[in-house]
Amino acid sequence: MMKNVMKKTALFLVCICFIGSLTGCAKFDASAYLKAILDNSYLNDSTEFVEQKIGTAEEAAELYKQGIDAEMEAMLASVSLSDEVQEAYREFYENMFNKVKYTVGEATEIDKNTIEVTVTYEKMNIFAMAMAAYEPAATELMTEWSVAALTGSEPSEQEMMDTLFLTLRDCMQAALDTATYDEPKTTTIKVELIDNVWTPNQDDLVNFETVLFDFEGLGV
Numbered sequence: 728m729m730k731n732v733m734k735k736t737a738l739f740l741v742c743i744c745f746i747g748s749l750t751g752c753a754k755f756d757a758s759a760y761l762k763a764i765l766d767n768s769y770l771n772d773s774t775e776f777v778e779q780k781i782g783t784a785e786e787a788a789e790l791y792k793q794g795i796d797a798e799m800e801a802m803l804a805s806v807s808l809s810d811e812v813q814e815a816y817r818e819f820y821e822n823m824f825n826k827v828k829y830t831v832g833e834a835t836e837i838d839k840n841t842i843e844v845t846v847t848y849e850k851m852n853i854f855a856m857a858m859a860a861y862e863p864a865a866t867e868l869m870t871e872w873s874v875a876a877l878t879g880s881e882p883s884e885q886e887m888m889d890t891l892f893l894t895l896r897d898c899m900q901a902a903l904d905t906a907t908y909d910e911p912k913t914t915t916i917k918v919e920l921i922d923n924v925w926t927p928n929q930d931d932l933v934n935f936e937t938v939l940f941d942f943e944g945l946g947v
Contacts, residue, residue: 762831849908855944856902
């Protein structure tokens with residue numbers, strides 16, 4: 728059930744750079760540009776996104792929503808869940824993204840078509856704690872349902888699935904509420920001039936989301 732969450736959903740960020748008019752012919756601040764994109768995508772803060780004319784407030788809101796949708800699709804695509812449970816996951820992802828810690832640093836020109844931006848981040852430790860709480864809780868639920876099945880009083884498959892996923896969500900939210908962070912580390916994200924448009928490197932964006940969270944705690 729947890730493997731799908733490992734799908735990195737930062738790919739949607741790449742489409743942002745085609746909204747604005749930040750072409751290779753204009754004076755370009757790669758650090759400010761990247762910060763605007765990351766702030767909108769993780770913190771739901773479109774201030775710089777709009778001020779730099781990367782896109783409108785409406786476009787920023789839609790891109791943020793697309794990011795949350797992508798996270799939910801990666802996590803929930805293989806199951807059918809009630810609207811209530813899906814909304815609970817949307818709230819969780821918004822809360823989780825809002826608590827990421829990063830600082831966009833200096834930009835270094837590699838060549839005329841590539842600028843490398845240093846980003847300092849602190850990995851959030853949440854998934855190992857969440858799974859440690861979820862696994863015994865799920866086992867207890869399934870034991871209860873097995874006993875109930877002997878008398879024909881077990882919940883429906885839909886009810887059981889909703890309950891399991893809501894339990895997982897609650898465990899992740901509880902872990903988020905007390906999340907710890909590793910010591911700061913640095914990574915780089917390249918911004919590349921492609922077809923005269925500055926574009927964040929897709930692989931670097933994927934890697935950035937990977938290092939922000941303790942995905943290894945999922946045990947996959």
